[in-house]
Amino acid sequence: MNRYLNLLDFTIHSFFRRKGKNISFLLLFSYLVFLFTSVLLLTGAIKKEAQRGVNALPDIIIQKLTAGRQVPIPVLYEKKLNDIFGIQRIEPRIWGYYFDSPTQANYTIIGYDSHKTWDKELGLIVNPGEKGANLEKGEAILGVGVAKAKHLKPGKQFGLHTPDFRSRSFDVVALFKAATNLHTYDVILLSTKDTRAILGVEEGFATDLGVYVYNKNETTTIAKKITKLLPGIRVVVKNQLARTYDTVYSWKSGIILLALVSCLLAFAMMVWDKASGLSAEEKREIGILKATGWDTSDILIMKFWEGLAISLPSFMLGLITSYIYTFFLGAPLLKHLIIGWSVLYPPFNITPSVDFNQLLVLFSLTVIPYIISTIIPSWKAAVIDPDTVIRGV
Amino acid sequence: MNDLRRKRYLRPSYYFFSILVLLFMIACFCFGHYVYAIKQEPARIPLRRAAVSVVGSSDLSINTAARYIRHVSLSDLSTPFQDCPGCLDYFPGAFSTNPPEFFGIQTVFQKK
Secondary structure, eight states: OOHHHHHHHHHHHHHHHHHHHHHHHHHHHHHHHHHHHHHHHHHHHHHHHHHHHHHHSSSEEEEETTEEEOOOOOTHHHHHHSSSTTTTEEEEEEEEEETTTTTTTEEEEEEEEOGGGGTTHHHHHEGGGGTTTOOTTEEEEEEEEHHHHTOTTTTTTEEEOOTOEEEEEEEEEEEEOGGGGHTTEEEEEHHHHHHHHTTTTTTTTESEEEESSGGGGGEEEEEEEHHHTTTTTEEHHHHHHHHHHHHHHHHHHHHHHHHHHHHHHHHHHHHHHHHOOHHHHHHHHHHHHHHHHHHHHHHHHHHHHHHHHHHHOOOOHHHHHHHHIIISOOOOHHHHHHOOSSSSSOOOOOOOEEEEEHHHHHHHHHHHHHHHHHHHHHHHHTSSSHHHHHHHH | HHHHHHHHHHHHHHHHHHHHHHHHHHHHHHHHHHHHHHHHHHHHHHHHHHHHHSSSSOOOOOOSSSHHHHTTTTTTGGGGGSSSSSSSTTTTTOOOOOOOTTTTSSSSSOOO
């Protein structure tokens, strides 16, 4: 044990003899790990956060397409679907977007029907909570982002325009709880009738239909039946949404990682340069050690320590700083690169999600090659006659 | 004897191990934070479920720069230029790809 500690002491002294080079290498190594891990942690957490909400969605969403664009779907389609065995219920949904020119922000307006059973949980997510499941004509519940942008609070009034430029006034009766910001930050919840008026959706039409099925294993079969029964529709199945999140965010992180590959290549070149040979000074050092009685095994152990002393703390430092940067500091800059910019930008507080397999791959791609690149050239130099090495022949 | 003991405590390897232990402790703290956050998750499920069922979509409200990127899972492929002809893309928020094909389902009706 003492022998290994002595060798480590020697390695650390040797490290400080070339401290400028070694410390810059350590910082570069940490930065590389930090960059890659931050992208992986942030996109992994966003992906997971989006997928967590999928369970509460309708099993199938039906949209109508005309000339390649989504158009309001006739509510009458509901009756056509009643013949399909296995459908629990069908809910016409009315929702859409509203651009508010004074605040230059896009809001999502959602129609809320107090009589639908699935909406009874509204009392859970609003402040004040006693509002329960009622939303009358002329009343609105706002997301925190909308309330902030328009300087509103419960009890105040605000106006929205219909497509024919008539102004409609609404009472703010409650705000969505801040804990639901990631889903409700830009939402204006109105009664179904008001939503129709503001978005210009005529009676007898809906934005889309949400279909719930009894047996979740039959979702695909029912979706196939729906596509055969209704002309010109797009059917989106719940697990397709989960896969969409996976694709969208993996694609984004993939492109960013692709841009960072240049850093990885630069690092690989440095490792390659290290593996392809030692400097004359390092070779002379090994020669002197051999001449003073060191074994080849001692030199290999010393070089192993040297590789480990740089790569392991660098990897850990990169990993820790990226975790703190992503989940404690909210990933400034990187967050904007992955998500983009908005007038309404919800406070970003997502549940950490760590894929340990990815970290293991990163460890294998950085620490292990670095240690190997330190040992191999030293082994080559250590097996040569010390006299030849010292003379530099 | 005292000098020897002091020398032993001043060995560089001990500093190295101290740094490693410190880093390991911070890593453990991060892991503890991760485990704590995961354990808190079940408490948030009813709230999230209610929010998603009321809003009708699980898409996160982090992309609100343009209408066509608000709901990434339900977006229309032709929507980007509905704002104005040839309008600028809302990059990087709009920087995305098509949803995957769902095996076995024709997403658009086609006459045979």
